[in-house]
Amino acid sequence: MKLLAQGSELDGFLIGECLHSGGMAHIYHVTYAHGTHDPGFPMAMKVPRMASGDGAENIVSFEVECQIQQVLTGSHVPRFVATGDLERMPYLVMEYVAGRTLQHWLDAPQPLAVEVISRLGVAMARAAHALHLQNTVHLDLKPQNVLFRPALGAAPAGPAEHPLDSFGAAVLLDFGLSHHAHYPDLLAEQLRKAVGSPAWIAPEQVVGVRGDPRSDVFAIGVMLYQLCTGELPFGEPQTAAGIRQRLWVDPVPPRKRRADLPAWLQEIVLRCLEPEAAKRYPSAALLAFDLSHPTQVHVTTRGTRTEPTSFRTHFKRWIKAAGMHYQPSPVPTQQIEEVPIVMVAVPYRDATDATLYSLRQAVARSLGTRPGARLACVTVIPTSLSNTTHEERSETQVHRRYLTQLHQWAQPLDHPGHQTSCHVLESGDVAKALLDYAVGNQVSVIVMGAATHGLKTQRFVATVPIKVAMDAPCTVILVKQSLPFERLGARAADTSHVSTDGDLTEPAKALYGDDLGPLG
Amino acid sequence: MKLALLSDVHSNLHALEACLSHARAQGAQQFAFLGDLVGYGAQPSEVLECVMDLQARGAWVLRGNHEEVALEPPPAAHHLGDMGAQWTHQQLNPRQRGWLAALPLTQSVEAVLLVHASVNQPERWRYVDSPQAATASLDAAREWPQARYVFGGHVHAQTLYYRGAVGQLMPFQPQAGVAIPVPRHRHWLATVGSVGQPRDGNPQAMYAFFDGDAALLTFHRVHYDHAAAADAIRRAGLPEFFAARLELGR
Numbered sequence: 057m058k059l060l061a062q063g064s065e066l067d068g069f070l071i072g073e074c075l076h077s078g079g080m081a082h083i084y085h086v087t088y089a090h091g092t093h094d095p096g097f098p099m100a101m102k103v104p105r106m107a108s109g110d111g112a113e114n115i116v117s118f119e120v121e122c123q124i125q126q127v128l129t130g131s132h133v134p135r136f137v138a139t140g141d142l143e144r145m146p147y148l149v150m151e152y153v154a155g156r157t158l159q160h161w162l163d164a165p166q167p168l169a170v171e172v173i174s175r176l177g178v179a180m181a182r183a184a185h186a187l188h189l190q191n192t193v194h195l196d197l198k199p200q201n202v203l204f205r206p207a208l209g210a211a212p213a214g215p216a217e218h219p220l221d222s223f224g225a226a227v228l229l230d231f232g233l234s235h236h237a238h239y240p241d242l243l244a245e246q247l248r249k250a251v252g253s254p255a256w257i258a259p260e261q262v263v264g265v266r267g268d269p270r271s272d273v274f275a276i277g278v279m280l281y282q283l284c285t286g287e288l289p290f291g292e293p294q295t296a297a298g299i300r301q302r303l304w305v306d307p308v309p310p311r312k313r314r315a316d317l318p319a320w321l322q323e324i325v326l327r328c329l330e331p332e333a334a335k336r337y338p339s340a341a342l343l344a345f346d347l348s349h350p351t352q353v354h355v356t357t358r359g360t361r362t363e364p365t366s367f368r369t370h371f372k373r374w375i376k377a378a379g380m381h382y383q384p385s386p387v388p389t390q391q392i393e394e395v396p397i398v399m400v401a402v403p404y405r406d407a408t409d410a411t412l413y414s415l416r417q418a419v420a421r422s423l424g425t426r427p428g429a430r431l432a433c434v435t436v437i438p439t440s441l442s443n444t445t446h447e448e449r450s451e452t453q454v455h456r457r458y459l460t461q462l463h464q465w466a467q468p469l470d471h472p473g474h475q476t477s478c479h480v481l482e483s484g485d486v487a488k489a490l491l492d493y494a495v496g497n498q499v500s501v502i503v504m505g506a507a508t509h510g511l512k513t514q515r516f517v518a519t520v521p522i523k524v525a526m527d528a529p530c531t532v533i534l535v536k537q538s539l540p541f542e543r544l545g546a547r548a549a550d551t552s553h554v555s556t557d558g559d560l561t562e563p564a565k566a567l568y569g570d571d572l573g574p575l576g
Numbered sequence: 577m578k579l580a581l582l583s584d585v586h587s588n589l590h591a592l593e594a595c596l597s598h599a600r601a602q603g604a605q606q607f608a609f610l611g612d613l614v615g616y617g618a619q620p621s622e623v624l625e626c627v628m629d630l631q632a633r634g635a636w637v638l639r640g641n642h643e644e645v646a647l648e649p650p651p652a653a654h655h656l657g658d659m660g661a662q663w664t665h666q667q668l669n670p671r672q673r674g675w676l677a678a679l680p681l682t683q684s685v686e687a688v689l690l691v692h693a694s695v696n697q698p699e700r701w702r703y704v705d706s707p708q709a710a711t712a713s714l715d716a717a718r719e720w721p722q723a724r725y726v727f728g729g730h731v732h733a734q735t736l737y738y739r740g741a742v743g744q745l746m747p748f749q750p751q752a753g754v755a756i757p758v759p760r761h762r763h764w765l766a767t768v769g770s771v772g773q774p775r776d777g778n779p780q781a782m783y784a785f786f787d788g789d790a791a792l793l794t795f796h797r798v799h800y801d802h803a804a805a806a807d808a809i810r811r812a813g814l815p816e817f818f819a820a821r822l823e824l825g826r
Contacts, residue, residue, distance in 0.1 A: 239748075241748075
């Protein structure tokens, strides 16, 4: 394929400057030639290289990219504009996204701050999850395919200055090796050869499994490992046997290469890099959750060890890996539904035992028996509570007090199959705080009391549960109180009586004590 | 051309009408009936009148194995199928029988090749239910050099076969209602499912919709009054099994 001349016209697009001239394709800036309709964003045209010597897989992969790019939506992928006829003049026009690829951070002269690494990881995991929710698995995530938009509200930086800690959402590029569960997989084949980039490809991809969202979790793990240590966990193998090694080999623990890394981060990175997909994060949303809540990460020896895995362990895995073969993957959205993040909003005050009991029952039902489901218990306290004249310790103390209450409430829900974490948020607007938390953490289900967080006037104003239910991005379960009578009797001695108005009037002294006092 | 592909109606007028109105709402400009209009169901005559009317306005209609047995039913009924064929035969008038007898086995229109079962000896009614059988059918379609799309029925299941990276045919289970790009530079084979007797545990009627200009193929599932269709079978005195299977989609 010859280069298109700048200033020439193709199917109504005016060809601009050539942005990239790679082994697989040329990329040009384009505009509409006649200025009839303005898409409202800059556009780029990708033209695959298809000289006589080019392999057939190049064009199939371009076909796959056009097929999938057309149906993807959301801010984590470039917006689709048009495709050319594959037989006549293949091209793909899409949004040109300004920003830097992950390579920019890998090229940084100094080791990156842990906080920057985890924020980059969160952005990547959220983007991958957004893709998985559309039944698509990327399967070729690597630094050059992950782009970070400029931070919202950031002043446009000059070419020389790109502060490492300033970036926005991640955008995933190049769907040429991707898999969409609703379309025939043109890259699938009986022989099931590995398709992907050797340094980042997941073990199951090596044996031909296409379509498992946990393969993307693995690739993000490789990139996190690079961000932490500056090295590739499995090197850059050039042979099929070299690539196959990751079916049984654990990488050198990142903390051996960089001593100042916290154990929680190593725990996260190595969990992403588990050879068996079932031992990794079951969804990218759960990975993002751990990265954004370091104190809630359950650190095991995986996070603390600094010695490489023993020969014995590797040898046992090697035997097992010899039998690994292709198995079809479940549909991504079904797989994600199996591992929901369940969020429960527990009122910090004014809740009766009956309400708290019913909330707990509803949460237990929502978690079901699904191993891998995650529970986030959230309580929102008003800013005024910690905004005292005392020293800065007071905020921590207030948080700790509510955190302890939350832990006590959640304790009966503790189950080895689920991870539970507790979070105290501070905000004047309870509904907004809950919604922001749900959106930010890709929560699958919100459980809250139908008449909690409320006032007596709830029949006349939109209460917190109603606001949350109307604006939530996910299912909201509104729980009505029900407590077996015998339990009510048993608690009557130490709790104030349950009024007919339910949980609206009486502070639950038994749980929260007297010292909190009413609000304001 | 926006083409609705309907197969294996099996005398189920309720399902046929539901699919026709669904297809018209999708903008169908042309209808193709891929055989087995009759058999099993209670309203063979009504279905034939409906399809004959559409054919007079340009629809393509093919012959299936159930047309054949309805024209010449076995003299003695050995099983439920034979009994149904005899009953159907009695329901049809000479004009309808004459029309059935004239139906072709295949029909080729531009890049589309229509058949009831397999292009590989259509009169043998081979089931296209595996990549191997699909390959045999697609290979036989080489006789029509311009054919890119082979659409058939007979197996009562919706499957799209396409060539994978190394040239072998791969089966794909479509998601109902999702438009699948089927670019013209590849060869495709689809079984469009059964309008009148789904057998995959879902009682909804099946058909497919092909948009030739956009090169998109959509497999649809359409809700219809299967209880009414089952009642009609019971009222006609046909075997209970034929009625019950419509309610269960088996």
